[in-house]
Amino acid sequence: MFLSENEFKSVIRNTPLISIDLIIENYQGQILLGQRINKPAQGDWFVPGGRILKDETFSKAFIRLTQSELGLGVKITDADFIGPFEHFYKNNYLGDDFSTHYVVLGYHLKLDIDIKKLPQQQHASYKWFNKPELLNADDVNYHTKLYFLNK
Numbered sequence: 001m002f003l004s005e006n007e008f009k010s011v012i013r014n015t016p017l018i019s020i021d022l023i024i025e026n027y028q029g030q031i032l033l034g035q036r037i038n039k040p041a042q043g044d045w046f047v048p049g050g051r052i053l054k055d056e057t058f059s060k061a062f063i064r065l066t067q068s069e070l071g072l073g074v075k076i077t078d079a080d081f082i083g084p085f086e087h088f089y090k091n092n093y094l095g096d097d098f099s100t101h102y103v104v105l106g107y108h109l110k111l112d113i114d115i116k117k118l119p120q121q122q123h124a125s126y127k128w129f130n131k132p133e134l135l136n137a138d139d140v141n142y143h144t145k146l147y148f149l150n151k
Contacts, residue, residue, distance in 0.1 A: 005094075012092050016101040020058075020065055021049035023082065023108045023147050030130055031148070032113060033140065034123025040089035040100050044141035045127065045134075049104070062107070070111075071119055079107040087143045106147055 003011065011017070024032035024047070033045040048069035052061040062076035087102040115126040131148050134140050 013098045016103045019051045021047045021106050026112045030128035034126045039093050041141045046141045079109045082106040
C-alpha cells in the first residue's frame with residue numbers, strides 16, 4: 001500500500017522505515033552498487049533495495065524489490081540474511097527539513113547481472129566494485145560500507 005505524499009511525509013518525520021537492502025555479489029567477488037538519484041544519499045553509490053510496504057510480508061517484499069531493483073524476482077529463501085542495520089540521514093526524500101531513520105534487513109545474493117539492463121528509477125548508473133575499492137571510495141555511502149566492514 002502506497003501512501004499519499006503528506007501521509008508518507010508524516011510517517012518519515014515520526015517513525016523509522018523498514019527496508020530490505022540487497023547485497024549483490026557476482027561470481028568474481030564484486031559488489032553491485034547504483035548511484036542514487038533521490039534523497040537521502042542522493043549521488044552516493046549504494047546497494048539496491050527499498051521499503052517494505054504495510055501488510056506486505058518479507059517474502060513478498062523481497063520478490064517485489066528484486067523485480068523492481070534488479071529486473072528479476074528472486075525468492076527470499078535464495079538469499080542469505082546478513083543481519084539488521086540502522087541508517088540515519090539528516091534529510092528526507094523531499095528535502096532537508098527533517099531526518100530519515102531506516103531499520104534495514106540486509107540480504108546477500110550471488111548473481112551475475114548485466115548492469116546495462118538494470119532499471120533506472122532509483123539509480124542513474126550501476127557499477128561493480130571490488131570490496132577494497134568500495135571501502136576506500138569517498139562517494140560510496142557510509143551505510144553501504146558497513147555491510148563489508150569486519151567481513
